[in-house]
Amino acid sequence: MQRRLFLKGLGLVGVATSLTSPGIAMAGGMLDPMQSRFAGALFYTMDAPGRWAGKEAGHVPMIERSGNMIEVTTGHEMDGYTHYIVKHILLDENLDFVAETMFNPETDAPISTYDITxxxxALYAVSLCNKHDAWLNRLSL
Ligand SMILES: [Fe+2]
Structure with a gap:
């Protein structure tokens, strides 16, 4: 009861309820963000492009593994500062930050590599477009 009142005071009762609702995919004991209600709303995925439907191919970060290295690629144009991929972010299975790569749209391609030793x-890659927001992809390890 105390917890519920505390959450209500923070306006989080609805959020807490939705995060623990049956039927929501769990990964490693935590909510799988790829299957959450946030996909297609706060960020976008191949299966949940939300308001950016049709732009999946150019925004979803593709993750290729080779041993203990991964390469993250976004098939997006780098049109100077007009329209480009700002950065890639690598998160661990718990969505904790691991690393990021910033891109210069005048000289860089939106490709980054990381040692995942x-x-x-699982890991997650985020690709951030200056016009079309954040896109998430997941790789099972
Ligand atoms: Fe874009």
């Missing part, structure tokens, strides 16, 4: 179960 020590990471387990």
């Amino acid at each position: 020590g990471m387990a179960n």
Whole structure:
């Protein structure tokens, strides 16, 4: 009861309820963001492009693994500062920050590489477009 009142005071009762509702996919004991209600709303995925439907191919970060390295690529144009991929972000299975790569749209392609030694179960890559927001993809390890 105390917890509920506390959450209500923060305006989080609806959020807490939705995060624990049956039928929402869990990964490693936590909510799988790819299957959450946030996909298609706060960020976008191949299966949940939300208001950016039709732009998936140019925004979803593609993740290729080779041993303990991954390469993240976004098939997006780099049209100077007009329209470009600002950065890639690598998150671990718990959505904790691991690394990021900033891009200069005048000289860089939206490709980054990371050493994933020590990471387990899954990782997430975020690609951030200056016009079309944040796109998430997941790789099982
Ligand atoms: Fe874009």
